Amino acid sequence: MMEMSADDPVFAIAVAADLAGMHPQTLRQYDRLGLVSPRRTAGKSRRYSLREVAQLREVQRLSGEGVSLEGIRRILELENEVVGLRARVRELESALATELLNRPGSRVFASTADGDVVPLRHGVRAIRRNELVVWRPRQPEQS
The missing domain is CATH 1.20.5 (Single alpha-helices involved in coiled-coils or other helix-helix interfaces)
Structure with a gap:
């Protein structure tokens, strides 16, 4: 059985958005701003890792605190x-x-x-x- 790393890009944007409690369009905006930039598949789809999902949650928390x-x-x-x-x-x-x-x-x-x-x-x-x-x-x- 293969082990998954926290840096493995496995989540499509809809799943990552759901895990982070955000709208997919927010994730696209954060990618454009360079806040959380997921890796891309050969077809240019975004793929998020567990670490990037955690970063999205951190962005949401910090934003809520006024940063x-x-x-x-x-x-x-x-x-x-x-x-x-x-x-x-x-x-x-x-x-x-x-x-x-x-x-x-x-x-x-x-x-x-x-x-x-x-x-x-x-x-x-x-x-x-x-x-x-x-x-x-x-x-x-x-x-």
Whole structure:
């Protein structure tokens, strides 16, 4: 038996609208505004996932609390970013656990000055820099 993910696009617009307690035309409008954009079939029909139905309910709740559609769009954008970041953290945790099992007691990654995580080969040390940057504002030119 196949498992269904919360991101699988399975609901037609009429079903998604019913699950969200909205009219299908409202879902079309939200799609045009970029609030909740479902995936499309080959025939261009909208297909909504469980996560998108939950987002539609969240749009309805926030709208009822007086949040503007632009504010709702931004909230959903940030929530989607958090979901992506959490997935990336799980991916990195898994990679780290694998490396720790394969190379016990070894350093397996370092961080760049920009905060990026980079893997290290066995026996390679991270380059340490202790630089000091002094910034002084320009003095206004005297005329």
